[in-house]
Amino acid sequence: MRLAAAVISSCLWAATALAQSPDPAADARTAADRLTRAGEMLSSAKSARNRVKALSETVHAYEDGLQAMREGLRRAAIREQTLSRELQSREDEVAQFLGVLMGIGDTPAPVLLLHPSGPVGTARSAMILADVAPALDARAQDLRDTLEEVSVLRALQQSAASKLQEGLDGAQKARTALSQAIADRTDLPRRFTEDPVRTALLIASxxxxxxxxxxxxxxxxxxxxxxxxGIAGRKGDLPLPVQGSILRRAGEEDAAGIVRPGIVMAARPRALVTTPAAATVRYRGPLLDYGNVIILEPQTGILLVLAGLDVVYGETGQVLPGGSPVGLMGGAGAGDDVVQTGTGTETGARRTETLYIELREDNAPVDPLEWFRTDKDD
Structure with a gap:
């Protein structure tokens, strides 16, 4: 009877855990579908009338799909590891359970119907066996389901690795095509022409x-x-320039004790940076200790400073439509995108790059978070 109670309790616990846990395998398959659709978008972008816009959307689609794939694989790895550890920790229980099943199966049927104490004992034994049998059957089904889920999750991780690499290759192709499309673009209006001598003097002084x-x-x-x-009517609702998370807010010290009036966002390597609104490019290039910088003017008196990019798009004096790409974050090679399933805690492509965002009104810094929509940060 104790064995039956333990088996029933274990089955109820397993059923509750499964009911409360989402399906990581389904999430990974959905992410794979998103990467497939991104590939279709890349193919169709070749004939799009506005190739820059189409390719920008394609890069974002790849970024979304890759992020979902990494998260799905991370959760699948955690689930697979949890189930494997559970099976290892319950080896004795499983061995005992299998021994009970083998003992029942090897005992001749007539012997099962007899009891040393006579008919009353036999009847009681039959009643106990009738109570235990469903629990044993449920326990056997639970083990079969667990082993099958482990097998499915392992197979999924192996097959998804190639899909992830395919998505990484597609994203790189989309970024390359986007860079070429921007270089070929000649239809953007210009508000002014830059004087390179004055620019050099301004930087030096x-x-x-x-x-x-x-x-x-x-x-x-x-x-x-x-x-x-202008953007005054969109205050608090502008999209952030890059997909990522806020690492430091305005006025917070960094590791070196430096305080800046802007925010710092953590982004993944090679992430696409876009202008949140139509804006004039006031400056682009290296500046002071900020690295590569692009300064945008969405309306007179307001400047948006984006610093820390690896590649900068656009020319000084151009007017960019809202959502236009203005650059790419830096990042190392493909090693950062390797899926690590051993620990189940990391799947690569960490947010190792940082984008500094400063917003100035009448040349005085204001908190950028007053202007941007941050309720959907990753």
Whole structure:
């Protein structure tokens, strides 16, 4: 009877755990479908009228699919490891259970119907066996289900590794095609022409971002009057320039004790950075200790500074539509994208790159989070 109670309790626990746990295998398959659709988008982008927009959407589709695939594989690895450890920790119980089943199976049927104490004992034994048998059957089914799930998860991880690599290759092709499409683009309006000599003098004579921003109007030649429609009505609802998470907020110290008025976002290697709204490119290139920088002007008096990019798109003086690519984050080689299933805690492509975002109104810094929508951060 104790064995029957233990078996029933174990079965109820397993059923509850399975009911509360999502299906990581289904999530990984859904992510694989998203990567397949991204590949279809890449093929169709070749004939798109606006190739830059189509390829930007394709890169984002790949980024979404790869993120979902990594997360699905991470959860599948955790689930597989959990089930394997559970089976290992219950080896004695499983051996005992198998021994009971083998003992019942090897005993001749007439002997099972007899009891040393006579008919009453035989009847009681039959009643006990009738209670235990369903529990034993349920336990056997539970073991079969667990072993089958482990097998499915292992096979899924092996097959998904090739799909992940295929997605990484597709994303790289999309980024390369996007860079070429941007280089070939000639239809963007220009508000002014940059004077390279004045730009060099401005960079050499300033030591702060504030000083550089205050002199940006000096580098513009033949600037067209007027302003873009502006973003005042979209305050608090602008999309973030890159997919990632907020690493440091405005006014927080970094590891070196430096405090900046902007925010720092952690992003994955080679992540696409886009302008959250239509804007004029006021400057692009290396600046002070910020690395590669692009300064955008969505409306007169407001500047958006994006620093830390590896590749910068656009030309100074151009007017970019909202959602246009302005650069790519840096990052190492394909080793960062390896799926590590041994520990189940990491699947590669960590957010190792950082993008600094500063927003200035009338050349005074304000908290960028007042302008951006952050409720959907990864």
């Amino acid at each position: 300033t030591e702060t971002l504030e000083g550089f921003a205050s002199g940006l109007s000096q580098i513009a030649v033949d600037e067209a009057p007027g302003s873009l429609p």
